[in-house]
Amino acid sequence: MEIFLDTANIKEIQRFVYLIDGVTTNPTLIAQEQAFGNFEDLIKEIARIVERPVSVEAVSQTAAEIIRESRDLAALSPHVVVKVPMTLEGLKATTALQAEGIRTNITLVFSVNQAILAAKAGATYVSVFVGRLDDIGHSGMAVVEDAVRIFQTYGWSSKVITASVRHPLHVIAAANAGSHAITIPPKVLEMMAHHNLTDSGLQRFLEDWKKVTGR
Numbered sequence: 001m002e003i004f005l006d007t008a009n010i011k012e013i014q015r016f017v018y019l020i021d022g023v024t025t026n027p028t029l030i031a032q033e034q035a036f037g038n039f040e041d042l043i044k045e046i047a048r049i050v051e052r053p054v055s056v057e058a059v060s061q062t063a064a065e066i067i068r069e070s071r072d073l074a075a076l077s078p079h080v081v082v083k084v085p086m087t088l089e090g091l092k093a094t095t096a097l098q099a100e101g102i103r104t105n106i107t108l109v110f111s112v113n114q115a116i117l118a119a120k121a122g123a124t125y126v127s128v129f130v131g132r133l134d135d136i137g138h139s140g141m142a143v144v145e146d147a148v149r150i151f152q153t154y155g156w157s158s159k160v161i162t163a164s165v166r167h168p169l170h171v172i173a174a175a176n177a178g179s180h181a182i183t184i185p186p187k188v189l190e191m192m193a194h195h196n197l198t199d200s201g202l203q204r205f206l207e208d209w210k211k212v213t214g215r
Helices: 010-016 027-031 039-050 063-074 088-100 112-120 130-135 140-154 168-177 186-192 196-213
Strands: 002-006 022-024 054-057 080-085 104-109 125-129 159-163 181-184
Touching: 002 010, 002 159, 002 186, 010 039, 010 186, 022 039, 039 054, 054 104, 063 080, 063 088, 080 088, 088 104, 088 112, 104 112, 112 125, 112 140, 125 130, 125 140, 130 140, 130 159, 130 168, 140 159, 140 168, 159 168, 168 181, 168 186, 181 186
Parallel strands: 002 022, 002 181, 022 054, 054 080, 080 104, 104 125, 125 159, 159 181
Antiparallel strands: none
16 A cells, blocks of 8 residues: 655654655645645655655646646656546546546545546545545545555555544554555544553553663
8 A cells, every 4th residue: 555645744744755756746735835825846856855756736627728738748757647626627636637648636526426536537646535534424545445456456556545533543444445545634643653551562662771881
């Protein structure tokens, strides 16, 4: 399972770069980094640090506009994957972009039907937003499980990304579901590395070592 970091913050990316397989951004995350300056320069810097897939969102609405914007985004770095909205216009654009060799990430997928259409359109990645589904009383992970199984059944090359991750249990569920990738906020990735028994065990070892060495 590929692990992407869901952020546009350079410091967070530098902190976790040795653990991750790429980065996902969105307009909200980009807006939080206005202090960096130019949007294009920010994306180029992220791609330079990661040297792996960096998802960048197209905000256009019509297929023709999405295609034009996607070409500009893809020109920023060979590592850019263009996030395309899960709409009929987005699907139409994805088909054209796939033919041009531009990688895409269909975003805001909330149903298996949407995931099927995204895969048929030739999306490189299909992002299922599990947290937002859970928030309204639906099982987000059930969509991931079904999408993964269907993609495998038909040999489709699209990869399912588990997105909108709220906590470490989502990560475990995604791995168990066979999700091809997951995008994780920095705070959740940090939570995954910690456990109270690890902390107390290390503290005990350090205290015992001080008894042995006297320091």
